[in-house]
Amino acid sequence: MITMLQSLKLLSRRAAVALSLAALTTTLAACGDDNDAPVAPTGQTIVQTAAATPQLSTLVSALQAAELTATLNGPGPFTVFAPINPAFSALPADVLQRLLESGNRAILTKVLTFHVVPGRITAGQLQNGQTLTTVEGTTLPVTVAGGVVTVGGARVTTADISASNGVVHLIDGVMLGSLDIVDNAIIRGFSSLVSAVTTANLAGALRGGNLTVFAPTNAAFAAIPGGAPTTAAALTPVLQLHVIGSRALSTQLTNGQQLPTLLTGANLTVGLTGGTVRLTGPRNAATVVTANIVAKNGVIHVIDNVLLPAAPAQTITQTAAATPQLSTLVTALQAAELTGTLSGTGPFTVFAPVNDAFAALPAGVVQRLLETGNRAILSKLLTFHVVPGRITASQLQNGQTLTTVEGTTLPVTVANGVVTVGGARVTTADINASNGVVHLIDGVLLGSLDIVDNAIIRGLSSLVSAVTAANLGTALRGGNLTVFAPTNAAFAAIPGGAPSDVATLTRVLQLHVVGARALSTQLTNGQQLPTLLTGSSLSVGLVGGGVRITGPRNTVSVVSADIVAKNGVIHVIDNVLLPAPAQQTITQTAVATAQLSTLVTALQAADLTGTLSGTGPFTVFAPVNEAFAGLPAGVLQRLLETGNRAILSKLLTFHVVPGRITASQLRNGQTLTTVEGTTLPVTVASGFVFVGGARVTTADIEASNGVVHLIDGVLLGSLDIVDNAIIRGLSSLVGAVTAANLATALRGDNLTVFAPTNAAFAAIPGGAPTDAATLASVLQLHVTGSRVLAAELSNGRRLSTLLPNNSLTVSLFGGTVRLVGPRNFATVVSANIVAKNGIIHLIDTVLLP
Template identity: 90%
Template sequence: MTTMLHALKHVSRRAAAALSFAALTTTMVACGDDDNTPVAPATQTIVQTAAGTPQLSTLVSALQAAELTTTLSGAGPFTVFAPVNPAFSALPADVLTRLLETGNRAILTKVLTFHVVPGRITASQLQNGQTLTTVEGTTLPVTVANGVVTVGGARVTTADINASNGVVHLIDGVMLGSLDIVDNAIIRGFSSLVSAVTTANLTSALRGGNLTVFAPTNAAFAAIPGGAPTTAAALAPVLQLHVVGSRALSSQLTNGQQLPTLLTGANLTVALAAGRVNITGPRNTVQVVTADIVAKNGVIHVVDNVLLPAAPPQTITQTAVATAQLSTLVTALQAAELTGTLSGAGPFTVFAPVNDAFAALPAGVVSRLLETGNRAILSKLLTFHVVPGRITASQLQNGQTLTTVEGTTLPVTVANGVVTVGGARVTTADINASNGVVHLIDGVLLGSLDIVDNAIIRGFSSLVSAVTAANLGTALRGGNLTVFAPTNAAFAAIPGGAPSDVAALTRVLQLHVVGARALSTQLSNGQQLTSLLPGGTLTVSLANGGVRIAGPLNSASVVTADIVAKNGVIHVIDNVLLPAPALGTITQTAVATAQLSTLVAALQAAELTGTLSGTGPFTVFAPVNAAFADLPAGVLQRLLETGNRAILSKLLTFHVVPGRITASQLRNGQTLTTVEGTTLPVVVASGFVFVGGARVTTADIEASNGVVHLIDGVLLGSLDIVDNAIIRGLTSLVGAVTAANLTTALRGENLTVFAPTNAAFAAIPGGAPTNPATLASVLQLHVVGSRLTAAELSSGRRLNTLLPNTGLTVELFARTVRLNGPRNFATVVAADIVAKNGIIHLIDTVLLP
């Protein structure tokens, strides 16, 4: 509405002037008169016209109270259906007074703008059956009959009072059709009802829909036995009982009629007798004292008493407390701090284990569940017994699955009249509660608990402590696993005690875990089970009805089978299985290999020993000492400098591939993506394996976290032109590139760089330029935007450099390559230094642009 008013204030003055010019009358004419005598345009605005009309003094006061005088003094044009003073006087007692109160300005504005239509509409333009959209936004119906014009139920008594910004029609009634039920309650003085609606947060509900409201008077609220409820939760059902979700005028009510209310399950019964209308609710009867107050969104019937809903049923928590068979469940709900949740709105369906169900759990399980430290497990277990919504026994079907509040699904079986949920039988169904329904069951459902949860509540404290120390808790909560769980006594019997080293403890535990679910009925004699410990295989033996599991060093008997968990199954065993001695990590393997001492020093300098001691797995192509010794003089020394750690790390991680790849898995033409990110080409020929150009000399050195292959060369394919310049000692070139801000450019793709030696920079007449722009021009003259090997440099060939409009010309003299620049020439002294992003050729002179 505010937007529409704002828009109306800015109607084009040109349009308003045009409308004023169009022979609009200024005389007061009764509806139906046909006086078309032209008169001069009016000069007073609608507000000035109203102020000058004695019959509209109340309207003017209302416009002032609503702060609308400025709006109706604007350009317009507007058509105003103006209630005369007697129309306001005819309103019910005190309605006008309340409308004029400051706190009700929004309602008053809604009433007044419902009397205003955009545009200038004269009486002659009003037609029978027409609807007008008001500034307030609601439509006004028009009736024209026997020369009488009625708008919104009010009769036009004087038409076409012309104003400079529109036209005014006097009407004999105040139109309240824009006010909803709440607005009407406010202006009609139902203060107790309005206050209750606000407290119960039902204002929005009573402004929507198409409703019938049986509105108790203030006296009715005051007469409620014990006083009106004061909380939203208590007030809401009382008020909902007074609201019907459809519009029903008194003339539409019939004797014995049932009216469904907004209070779920509560109907009102209509009784018509001796000209009276009585409404009966669940607990009492009220009489309609004023009928048919029509509102924008429904109708109000005033009643002389407050209808009271039936006494609410107990919540699920209260129902459980009152049920003797559920005392253990109540204790568990209190320990898990869930009593408040199950007292909430819901609705919930609870499959409630009886006391005997808890008593049937293994010894000690209930007491551990109730421990404070296990509250999260208890909560997980209990919320697995709760399903959102109200589901009665008749709605449960065979094969159905229910998603619990905990998030895991419950399977339903219905057979021979017996309902089973999650494996537990429903013994008593459909115990109704205010916020749901309760079904008693004969078992505690443990299907939401994973392997770790089960180990905790079943008292496997040694196993749980070991899992925690080895940081395997997350692993044992995931996947679909089979765990052979040693008893506490089994841990205590380990020769020398359980390992204290995390790595050793991890290996022991991994040997007890199989990465697939295997119930005892699925195990077969001689079956091989692959554990999570690499290379750790378990062998099954079945004899005399027993199950025995053999590991690398010893064996154990299954003493309790098939403890089913959410993510697998547990078989309890009487011994701790011990793994074979552990392999060293890749770092430990390298340290123990004499040919890799230089690589170890490099890994230490790059701070990568920890990474290659991690879980991996990794495949490392490890350059032997001789490969490092074959690098150009000074390269290894520079790689090991602290300032070049990033380059060294780039070089070393180029030798590492994720995963465990044995020599038999390498194929000719294969490419491997390294940890550094660049690919390594594989060539297999004549029984030899080459990776990135280096030959594998010793393959398949196994480590605990991967495999190592020795190679006869250091792979430099991950280093770009700048990296190569740094490690090859071209300090003058690197310094110049840095000063000229060209480092990023020289790390780009596919370049050829003619790199002057340090001596060449030292020999520049007058010294190297210090101005960055000049220095950049010099360097750009040495860079070609494509990759060119020495074999591709032919005599007379013109090379376009990065220096705009400047190139180099190649001349070949025997085995010498000379480059002619704009001012001087240089000779290639070392060719074809291959980098990740191009080629470097060393030259003996700095070319000058």
């Protein structure tokens, strides 16, 4: 398939051929004897021949304006039917001038290349009834009668003018058969009509089909009372009233004839008086002043007035109220409080379900939609039937998508003359209203309603209550899901009654949800469907056309399949699926999990195994063995020491949250209050869940008294500066803090401690101070009263310390941080140990006041 550029180049070449043929008129050969004999080529191209032929000077100018001379100087060969100067002069006034305007170059090219045929075709080869395919692409009819040859209605006056790259035949008319209705309107000066067509976006429609257009003059548009409409919505019905969907020459019109226009429900009445054609429309009449301008795709009749459609007197709401087929829709609009909206300025396009469409909904759905508590759902449903703007049926195209007022897109299908939107068929189109247009459809569009909405309007109240209690409504409104929805009777039949605690209810509901959309036709026998309940799948069984679903403890039947929602599909089932009961406590689960052996040891050392075997429920973020192994050297060993049991307990209970919280209940930005008392931040990003900076690697390990999530890091966020100093082996610092009675101060909020190593204390000249007052002064010099990370330390920055009138100055050397004190300096050897109440930076020297 050639590209548009190649096509234009080919057209240019062919147009140049037309010029050359015209130039060849000086060497014209008569259409007489030896017409079938080959024509000997001359030394001049078609363009050169045309340029040398006075009769073709206008054609040469046209070829130059269309930039086709180079093409017709090409190798060809071409056959050019070249209009002589009088042919151009015979065009209607100013047509030639408009053709030569630079803005109309595409139309001029289309005209000229319609005069060019590929190949060298002599007059003797032309036959009566023959059709030639032009370079422009349209066919050109040939007539041969009484020795006279005509092509496209123009007579060949001189034939077989030979050129080096083809042959030229002079003709007495300019052939406009390649121009459609819009092209003709442009070159004939109907600028007001062309502007209106462009504004209304109807040019595409007027270039296709087989049409009759009654074209008002520019003066007619100027005379419209109140001025011509300026918006596409207002112009569209006016223009549609001027177009008939078939070709009708004036000789085919009869007195009193009714011509149906493209404006639905509007006809024009023909009146013939003394050879004059009058057209009467809904509000006024017009006279045909020029008839039968034949175009490629129809015929134009010029008229002296702009015909005006009947002004719609009613808003969309009033129109619906006056249409018996829409009484249910009117009731729904009133219930949703949308009548005022659809009486507004708009414009709107409404795809209006008829009464039978509402009646075809499942039993009880309309009644529930009209309930006050479901107004939001009803509004969502109704606004999904409304599109901004005035869109007529002729503007709807196959494959088009419309964005509704509700916000969801609505797919359009046009096939075999039938228009469907969102799967519903348009039964009556283009009912005009003062603020838009209404199309009646045979179905209610439910595509804007999600799974929860569908459950509500279909009466699955027990399921909806359970989803609400388990706080899963948001989850079931997102994603692309399959939900096996138990009936109300199914919930009522659960042995012992439906679960009342959120944790158990959550597990039950998660077992009914598959994380992908699966219609019943996509299910296969024996297929395993992984559910949102970690580790639990459903097994599909197909028996005699029915679908059976088997879970961990029971089997159910699908009683109503394929309820399609915005975010997935619902299959109604006759029983509630029950998850396998958890048999082990959290402690037992941890003991049975090889990846948690270090955690079990820590729980035993902290005397917490009994607590996590209690009733709970608890949610445990459990660090795996690799997480403990990733702690700094010696930290785990110190945590397990008997003397540090309080710190270990503080650390472990920071990993435990009261209640059973599944992964699906964790939200980005959420904070959880731990058993230890400190809050734990949650981040959800790119499908991963992080708590306190550690990633959840395995979620939702069920236990009888809670749920366990494995994480890849040990959370130290509950340990303060003193705790960190103890577990990191800074024993000299801890001893000094204790001796100076500063432990309480260093457990306060938002501090930065420059912590000397044990070796640094050992290297103090004369030994470390022994009296509490001196020791306190030394330690206060190492503490600032705000949290400062290493990245925030800049060269020359002065840091105020807790020792009055003493500060530290920061000095940066090639990435190394030094702190200059009153008497000496120290280098930071390990930065940014984050504690609950501040930051620790290890230094290699004890700073002296």
